[in-house]
Amino acid sequence: MDWKLEVIPVPVSDVDKAKAFYGEQCGFVVDHDTRVSDDVRIVQLTPPGSACSIVIGAEVGTPPGCVQGLQLVVPDIEAARGELAGRGVEVSRVQHYGSGGVLADGPGDRWNVFAFFSDPDGNGWVLQERPSD
Template identity: 50%
Template sequence: MDMRLEVVVVPVTDVDRAKDFYQALGWREDADVATGEDFRVVQMTPPGSACSVIFGTGVTSDAPGSAHGLHLVVDDIEAARTELVERGAKVGEVFHDAGGVFHHAGTGGRVPGPDPERTSYGSFASFDDPDGNAWFLQEITTRLPGR
């Protein structure tokens, strides 16, 4: 049976501020529905993604800014970083991990610049939304077998 990740809930403080931020990044608004002052759900989808994010009022009890390690896969890490910066995101510099497998938690092990061999899965850049939910861009040009 196929199981596809469809939605990730992102906890935010200010729904309209979050919506403005993600729209500025070029994400599509799929829904903005309120059934009262205590419940509102906004669904946004990054360009080309089959998975969306949901945030709002009354949709999660998680602390705003507590979503970390969210990854957006891109074909060209430098072009994606440039586009997000032009759209107003504060994206860190491109880096690769000293271990060469996957980035460490926090900022330890980060080596400036893309992976020297531009190995697929090996180059990253990071940014936060206004609440501190932490996103990564990850460059993938060739998928591992079975993907």
């Protein structure tokens, strides 16, 4: 039996602002924007190339900004960082880590190259570069 992670709820304070951030600034695809009732709106967005989506707008039982460490794996972290920055996302510089998790001067160990950003509510995201074989 296959078990596939499909949707991760991300709590936000303003659905329209979050939809614009993820859809326009991060380039996520808006899969649907559904109003279930006058009080409930659900927006599902998917990062390009991902099989897993996020959902905003549904009552998720946690305060906005409390989700940390959502990870996006990319083949070229400099290009991904540049794309986000070019769309107005505040994203950290690329950080390389060496043995023991210590920040390295040059390229880090395999799978140890990161950049970080947050949505308008403070939900934290990590870009990680997938090493080429």
